[in-house]
Amino acid sequence: MPGNVVVDVRNVGIRFNMSKEKVDNIKEYFIRLVTRKLKYTEFWALRNVSFRVERGDRVGILGFNGAGKSTLLKLIAGVMKPTEGSIRINGNIAPLIELGAGFDKDYTGGENIYLYSATLGLSREYIDTKYQEIVDFSELGHFIDVPLKNYSSGMKARLAFSIATAVNPEILILDEVLSVGDAKFRAKSEKKIQSLMKNGVTVLFVSHNTTQVRNICNKCILLKNGTLYAKGDTEEICAMYDELTKK
């Protein structure tokens, strides 16, 4: 892989077996097996998608609902494996897909910092050095010692965002997370992402908001029905997307 390419997506496709009704118990499974009703319809959520992301690129991923944006991010984050093609990643990824998925509601904010960071694959020593920074940035104050179940959703999002960005990721995956928190925190988090970008972090950004995409991204790809519809400059692709929206 050439030195500058951090994400290399080649001819990626992913196929789901969709049954008309979800069979999730043994009884049902055997009844259908015996009566031969165990049919699946194949469905390609993504097919023939190829693109490269170079270090420091901010790539906007556009597309309508069901176009395969989230699936693509999950493939890049390593959560799912592609059915065909390959994905190569060079650097550590901080997925900000649905913030706080690794939290435990009975744990306090402070304990969750360790738990969530561990889920992101960090060591205890590293988190020790970052702990105070995370607490300060989240502005949670004494709430850091309160169990998470007593947090508001905005507080949770603030904590998750603080952890995910404090770890100096090389690749940042943002899935419409910039809409979290109140206006004040939103401004703060946008500033944080800007400063990360100045340090050369690579960003993959999913959004429906072309204004936000124009602000952040320098390149864009547009997905349509699971295929790569277009890729290129932000301005060009955003215009294309806005055009498609009007139809």
Place this chain on the structure above:
Amino acid sequence: MRALTKYISNFGKYRFLLKELVRKNVKLQYRNSVLGIVWTLLQPLLTMVIISVIFSGVFGKDSSKVVNYSVYILIGRLLHTFFVSATKKGMTSIRGNASIIKKVYVPKYIYPLSGVLSNFITFAISLIDLVVVVAFFNIIDKDPVPLTWRAIGFVIPVIILMFICMGVSLILATLDAYFRDIEYLYDVFTLLLFYVTPIMYTVDKLNIKSEFVLSVLRMNPVYGIIENARAFLLFGNDLAAHFDWNLLIYDIVFAVVINVVGFAVFYRHQDDFILHI
């Protein structure tokens, strides 16, 4: 070979996660109850008292076989509980952590592993019961337990049991990712396991004539674990007569096979979990 080194370095990276998850499971188990850790200690003691009061007339009389019926029950019951709770926690660990598995890449086997390890810690804590009960009977000098240095050998069957729990958990966790009702089936299974394992009875008191039934009973891996654990703790002064090498070897083989099968099954299906949970 390269795959293996990659595998090991990946485990190194997520070692801290394993530790955090074990810590979390143990911590949270006690945080929300008033009695806290006392529960873990009280539960086996209560069952021990009830069973020994009711059944000591039938199974407790032959002290050459049980030495001390209360201690006899307690050893069996603690090991059985460890097996059941560890495998249950392991089984539900994939489904229970679905929200994380769907969002962030983590080596998935960490979850069943942490379920087994955290229950191992709970089990280790509950051994305080055993110490207290043995001390109690030895002090009042009623059916005293003749402890020798050989009692340390107790850890051998315990460690084997922990490995068996891991293998079983990997298989159950895989099944649970596809079929929810495996959890209910397993509840029935563990209840039956309680009766086919010599926890409150001694096998020879049952007067089972059929060789076939006896050998089926011995196929239960927990059977050998409990029998050998008792041999170390209760019969330290006559270990050779009570320790069963065949059962020990069977348990070791069982542990190895179940782990190989477990990892193979889990490894083969883990990329599929996300589509079902």
